[in-house]
Amino acid sequence: MPEARKIDKGAEQTIREMLQALLASGQVSAVLSLGRTGGDQGGVAYSLFTDPEAFGPEGAAQPFFPLMPANAGGLLSRLTFKGALTKPIAAVIRPCELRAFVELVKLNEARMDNVLLISSTCSGVYTFNVANNGGVKPRLPQYWKQVEQGELDADVRESCRSCIHFVPRVADITVALLGEGNLDTQCTLYLHTEKAAALVDGLEGFQGTPASGELETEAIQRSLGQRQAFRDEVFGQIEVGLQGLVHTFGRCISCRACKTVCPICYCQLCYFDSPKCERLPRFYEDELLKKGGLRVPADTIYFQIGRMAHMSASCVGCGMCMDVCPADIPVSTIFSKVGTAVQAVFDYVPGRDLEEPVPVQTFEQEELAQVAT
């Protein structure tokens, strides 16, 4: 493990036909994948597809479409929150969505049973701005050309261009995309689990030829270098200090959109929406007396740092928060920077390993001597 299989069909065609076959044969009952939503706007959304025709040549499914309308890890949690799936499904999701799913499984907010996880080496997705102005579809030829070259389109999100975890870890099957030439005529599948190998071997025309080589190719290493450099750059642009916080979150309107779309923020009623944060007149009067002026509603920075205290150990840097912010605050970059620092204290990378406990769920007798003086 992982075994590599070279298939003489294009990547998209391979996945479409595979999923169509899995659905038709009843080996999976549904597939979670992006798909067209109809309408002229060219919208895509995740859907649970049960009809094999959806993956036919004209079908609505769009498995590798470069847009992320929701974090699929969060969606899988929604699906399995009340109980594990009793019928098998397959899910085609990105590495960050996969990592979010793994975190949620560890946090008991999701169940992995009966989910076949298919992911890919990720070249990022476009911003909603691109989707709203001209749409993503016209960009597709350009996008895929760049994927083959191991490059990221300049209009791909900041969160993607600064992502250093774009190789999936806990997938059953990884489709090699980034830096792979001729993606419309051939592709390589990496089978990480026995479940994946058994499935692929049982499907007519998908066994492929065993291939040698690593998942982490030279192209991937190059992309990693570029993305790490960009990551350092955007992290460096965040204003540090009290005035930095005031400037950055001055535009924040406390809408909580970032929290709503965050896959990790799973609380049914967020602390910061609870009665504890519904300030009585006394609070405002006291603060007014002390300072002479106070923003209303209060607790903007409290919410931001508080949310970090609650979830930064598991932040996977998926970027949904930044996508939905009505005030154009680079939330994901900030939370990724903080998340990386917090995770480094525990040598932890969210979502890389199902067996690795989340830092806030456990502790050691002897550790972190530098914290207490």
Next chain:
Amino acid sequence: MSDKGASLPAAQGLETALVGWLKETLQKEIVDALLVPVKVPADDSFAYLLVQNPAVLDRASPLPPVMPIQGGKVISRLTMGGNGNLRIAAVVRPCEARAAIELTKLKQAYLDNLLLITIDCPGVLPLSDYLADPAAGATRFAEAAAQGDRDPMRPVCQICDHFSLRQAPAADLHVGTLGCPEGTVVFVPGSPKGEKVLEEMGMALDAALDDWAGQVDELAQAQTERRQQAHAELGQTIAGADKLLGVFSTCINCHNCQRACPICYCRQCYFESAALKLPPENYMARAELKGALRFSPDTLLFHIGRATHMVLSCVSCGACEDACPMDIPVAQMFSLLADRSQQEMNYVAGESLADVLPLVDYQMDELHHMEQPYVEIYKQEVQDA
């Protein structure tokens, strides 16, 4: 109440004059604090500040080019715990005052210690337009406001016909800017509380309001026509399941619209509650039924459901559309639904605290057209018996 107003010299423009006046109310201890929009330290937005320190008011902007947070929501957050000990003057746009009125009826705000001051509103810029270049946005807004040009403003501001006190008598005081002599604005009292404040400020109620009223009414008439036309056109583009699904085809279920809405006050929205969190078998069965299930599901349920919950109090403020990351014209749609449903109930949201919320009131003899099918069936049965 007097039918005259009080003139305020405004040689350097509305904002300077009004901020000066507000400082005076603090100084004279007519109020204990102000609630006004203030430019944020990074100069790229505006936030409501509860203020006692007059020095802060140098950066105050009573009529900013954008509305990042709806003022009604701000008033609600400030007063949801009840009436405090401070007398506060709040300067807000008419739609924000109307939202505050609705929230008061819904017991989410308390206005006893608040002096509500509104201004003739030229609209606001779309938030994303402004954020792209705040300095240019401020200039664009100022020019458009001066010329009464609503084209750069948000779509729902372009069709707003409740931009002044005359159509929404909810405020204690209103600052009229339309139809005023050059270099002045006029304070229009909206309540005895407001009138008293003018008296305490030593302002004589001797300014005739005819010109202001005339201009406002004329503009409101034009806006109402524009609104009706826009709604008629919009109605065509969304009527029917296909079209409606088309409009919401890019919706990502982020619920920003609900969060930005001043009327949506539920701590936990029904559409985010356990009621809609179902076992996987439910989702799989629904996917099986149609060949696919958009996930997360219930997009239309959320939007139409939210409409049924809040549309009777919707003040067409447009906060929802500003917040939508997918550029869906939610405010335009909801303003259409609001007009139609409020008309059905003979109700106008935010006009007056005296108007009772339609769903907490009922008459024995009303809305018979809703009963028709059943009455007809019953009538036949009775006749046959």
Next chain:
Amino acid sequence: MAEETFKPTIIGFLCNWCTYAAADSAGVSRMKMPSSVNIVRLMCTGRVDPLFVLTALLRGADGVLISGCWPGQCHYQKGNLHARRRAAVLQSIFETLEPDMGNRFRLTWVAASEAPRFVQVVKEFDKHITQAGPSPIAEEMFL
């Protein structure tokens, strides 16, 4: 003297069984120490929600101290180990975004029998915060 000497306001979250007992003991023995620490007694440092620290700092406290039993001696076995992890997360966030807040927050261990150590801790932290000066957050309106 033109300026009034700055007297810090420090919030101290002390665990009942160890540090609070030490503080009590120090008081009864009339040991002298600065009065800047406002004590909030909890049963265990494991009760300290990071939001307590954040609230205190954002509402203008000049310093926040958490103190409890030494690791291995927690009255409830492992509460202080949880506290240590939470403190590590919070400290990491502060260091990344606002180092001054990190500078005003400290976690220590003081056993019940260590009254002199408690005095030492308070003296040191008081001096540290005095040097840091009044918290700039106390004046900030756009929080």
